[in-house]
Amino acid sequence: MTPTRRAYLALIALLIFASLYLVFYQRVQLDQPQDKPADVKIEETFNWFADNAIRANRPPSPSVTTVEERLRVAEEIIRSILSDSQDFITRDCTDNVSDEYKQSVALRYANLSYAPFPTKKPRRYFFALNLYDNEAVLPDLALQLVRLIAHLGPSNVFVSVFENGSTDRTPQLLQTTFARALKHLGADHSIKTSTAPKPSKVHRIEYLAHARNRALEPLHILAAPPYDLRYDHVLFINDIFVCHNDLLELLYQQRLQRSHITCGLDYDLQWGDVPIFYDTWVARDVKGLPFFKDPGRPLHSAPSMARYQSNLPFQAYCCWNGVAVLDPTPLYDEDVRFRAATPHPHKPPEELSNTDATGGECGASECSLLCKDYWASGHGRVLVVSRVKVAYEAHVYKALHERPGKFGLPADGQFWPRDRKFEEEEGRMIEWDKGPDAQFCIGYHEKTVLAPWEQVMWEDVPVSLEDPLRPAD
Ligand SMILES: *[C@@H]1O[C@H](CO)[C@@H](O)[C@H](O)[C@H]1NC(C)=O
Ligand SMILES: *[C@@H]1O[C@H](CO)[C@@H](O)[C@H](O)[C@H]1NC(C)=O
Ligand SMILES: *[C@@H]1O[C@H](CO)[C@@H](O)[C@H](O)[C@H]1NC(C)=O
Numbered sequence: 001m002t003p004t005r006r007a008y009l010a011l012i013a014l015l016i017f018a019s020l021y022l023v024f025y026q027r028v029q030l031d032q033p034q035d036k037p038a039d040v041k042i043e044e045t046f047n048w049f050a051d052n053a054i055r056a057n058r059p060p061s062p063s064v065t066t067v068e069e070r071l072r073v074a075e076e077i078i079r080s081i082l083s084d085s086q087d088f089i090t091r092d093c094t095d096n097v098s099d100e101y102k103q104s105v106a107l108r109y110a111n112l113s114y115a116p117f118p119t120k121k122p123r124r125y126f127f128a129l130n131l132y133d134n135e136a137v138l139p140d141l142a143l144q145l146v147r148l149i150a151h152l153g154p155s156n157v158f159v160s161v162f163e164n165g166s167t168d169r170t171p172q173l174l175q176t177t178f179a180r181a182l183k184h185l186g187a188d189h190s191i192k193t194s195t196a197p198k199p200s201k202v203h204r205i206e207y208l209a210h211a212r213n214r215a216l217e218p219l220h221i222l223a224a225p226p227y228d229l230r231y232d233h234v235l236f237i238n239d240i241f242v243c244h245n246d247l248l249e250l251l252y253q254q255r256l257q258r259s260h261i262t263c264g265l266d267y268d269l270q271w272g273d274v275p276i277f278y279d280t281w282v283a284r285d286v287k288g289l290p291f292f293k294d295p296g297r298p299l300h301s302a303p304s305m306a307r308y309q310s311n312l313p314f315q316a317y318c319c320w321n322g323v324a325v326l327d328p329t330p331l332y333d334e335d336v337r338f339r340a341a342t343p344h345p346h347k348p349p350e351e352l353s354n355t356d357a358t359g360g361e362c363g364a365s366e367c368s369l370l371c372k373d374y375w376a377s378g379h380g381r382v383l384v385v386s387r388v389k390v391a392y393e394a395h396v397y398k399a400l401h402e403r404p405g406k407f408g409l410p411a412d413g414q415f416w417p418r419d420r421k422f423e424e425e426e427g428r429m430i431e432w433d434k435g436p437d438a439q440f441c442i443g444y445h446e447k448t449v450l451a452p453w454e455q456v457m458w459e460d461v462p463v464s465l466e467d468p469l470r471p472a473d
Contacts, residue, residue: 067150067153067154067185067186068150070150070154070184070185070186071146071147071150071185073184073185074146074150074181074182074184074185075143075146075147075181077177077180077181077184078139078142078143078146078177078178078181079139079143080177081138081139081142081173081177082139086139088139088140088143089140089241089394089397089398090140090143090144090241090242090243090397091143092418093144093243093244093245093246093401093418094147094243094244094245097418097419098419100419100421101419101420101421102419104421104422105245105248108248108252108422108427109151109245109248109249109251109252111255112151112152112248112251112252112255113151113152113153113156114153122153122155122156123152123156123232123233124156124157124158124229124230124231124232124233125152125156125157125158125231125232125233125234125235125251126157126158126160126218126219126222126231126233126234126235126328127145127149127157127158127159127160127234127235127237128160128162128212128215128216128219128234128235128236128237129141129159129160129161129162129215129236129237129238130161130162130163130164130211130212130215130238131161131162131163131164131166131170131174131239132163132164132165132166132170132239133166133167133168133170134166134168134170134239135166135168135169135170135173136393136394137239137240137241137392138170138173138174138178140241140394141237141239141240141241141242142173142177142178142181144242144243144244144247145159145237145244146181146182146185147244148244148247148248149182149185149187150185151244151248154185154186154187155186155187157187157188158187158188158189158190158218158219158222158229158231159182159187159188159189159190159191160189160190160191160192160215160216160217160218160219161174161178161189161190161191161192161215162192162194162211162212162214162215163191163192163193163194164193164194164196164198164211165194165195165196165197165198166193171193174191174193175191175193178191179191190218192214203340204444205340205341205363205364205365205366205444206339206340208338208365208366209337209338209339209340209366209369210338212236212338212366213337213338215236216234216331216337216338219231219234219328219331220331220332223332230328230332231328232328233251233254233325233326233327233328234325234326234327234328234331235247235250235251235323235324235325235326236323236324236325236326237322237323238320238322238323238392239392240266240322240323240390240391240392241390241391241392241393241394241396241397242264242322242323242388242390243418246264246387246388246389246390247323247388249385249387249388250262250263250264250323250325250385250388251325253313253383253385254325254327254383256427256429257313257381257383257429257430258381259325259327259381259382259383260326260327260329260330260374260379260380260381260382261318261319261324261325261326261327261370261371261374261379261381261382261383262324262325262382262383262384262385263283263316263319263320263321263322263323263324263325263382263383263384263385263388264321264322264323264384264385264387264388264389264390265277265295265321265384265385265386265388265389265390266278266279266321266322266323266389266390266391266392267295267389267390267391267396267400268391268392268393268396269395269396269399270293273399275295275396275399275400276293276294276295277291277292277293277294277295277298278321278322278392279320279321279322280292280293281365281368281442282318282319282320282321282364282365282367282368282371283316283318283319283320283321283384284316284317284318284319284368284371284436284439284440285299285300285301285304285316285317286301286303286304286314286315286316286317286433286435286436287300287301287317287436288317288435288436288437288438288439288440288458288461289439289440290440290442299314301433303433304316307386307430308386310423310425311386311387311420311423311426312386312423312425312426312430313383313384313385313386313387313426313430314383314384314386314430315381315382315383315384315430315432315433315435316382316383316384317371317375317380317382317435317436317439317461318367318368318371318372318382318439319371319382319383319384320365320367321384321390322390322391322392323388323390324367327379329379330373330374330377330379334373334377336370336373336374336377338366338367338369338370339366339369339373340363340366340369341361341362341363341364341369341443342361343361361459362441362442362443362457362459363443363444364441364442364443364444365444368441372461372462373462375435375461375462376462376463380435381432383430387420387426389401401418435461436461437460437461438458438459438460438461439458439459439461440457440458440459441457441458441459443457
């Protein structure tokens, strides 16, 4: 090889290296969180490897044209996870329903993908999911999500998943199957998986808040240049069995009622087959009191009870219940984030007793604190949609939806034909109550960790300069 030729090759190698470095560096820039994380200890232990690239307005795969065809391919991809003898547990929720129900659903949810005439502006939906060891729910959840996305219009949707150190096949299923299905459907997405365990010195709630904020990270990246994309709704979904029609109902009610947080109801089973409410730690009725576990009589507020018993949406102070639709305005404009309670300013946690409520904030769940921060920023219209019933386990989901009611038990009303027709009242505006002055908080304590402490206390509902229940614009 001549010296000139060698120099020439070296130059080419240098150019290739430099461009690779630039491309990689750009990507890393994008992957970094925009804000400094609240807790650097956690941040350092996270290790990203994933399809982190965020692509706005990805064109649909050119070989397949209609959304229906793309959905068919996406469903086939997800079905490949199942063995031959398996079927989706949620399949029947739309496949085996009356024609009357199908027609009313088509009409009811037609306006969700576009604003009505004359603007016909597309509406944008951001999906956020935190997953951990969710092999069991993933096939059904993925199936229902692609159906939901197909309905809303894949180009109007962004899906963000943050998975944290699963020991089962969750990361592989997400990275291969789910990502591939979304790609075929034409939906933008960011699927991040982390292998780092929870650091032992970090409070559980602080860790969970961190994980939820990671799932929301692309929302903020997309709001900034060069994307400048703002979303109309954020749909936060836990590891649940749910029918996509029920998620459409949550979005429909959020639009109709102009609510800021809209949830369904989540269940567990007791004594084998009696349904009870699951997440009573977070849910607070309009009086600020926890829901009872007994779904026969869950609420303290009499007007809410009446609506609940008629299976109508009702107002609450706070809810999460496995799935919540959020108005993202406070996330965009008020810097609201998931967080743990602010520690006591003067006393170390080991000196605090159960009843020592002076000075600090009650150590509630990150979802309770999100409600609190929504109220504080003037976004206190919280709605629970009784019709929407979700579960974390297949047998609970089946019991809720497939079983005929048992005689005599107050819980009978929890078992549903899934194509129950819509009452006229389910399409009417509710009357918002002014809400509670205080709410009942149950703190969560971890002895080993320097963070919030256990308390059971009444905590004032923050007063905002704006009326949290102000009439919608
Ligand atoms: C569909 O629903 C009918 C009536 O509710 C039921 O008898 C039938 O078993 C269901 N089909 C499947 C495949 O589950
Ligand atoms: C959809 O929008 C149209 C036009 O504004 C309106 O007339 C119709 O009632 C809406 N449908 C539903 C189900 O809300
Ligand atoms: C991931 O988060 C879940 C809660 O969603 C938690 O129970 C689990 O311990 C976390 N995983 C790791 C590896 O820390």
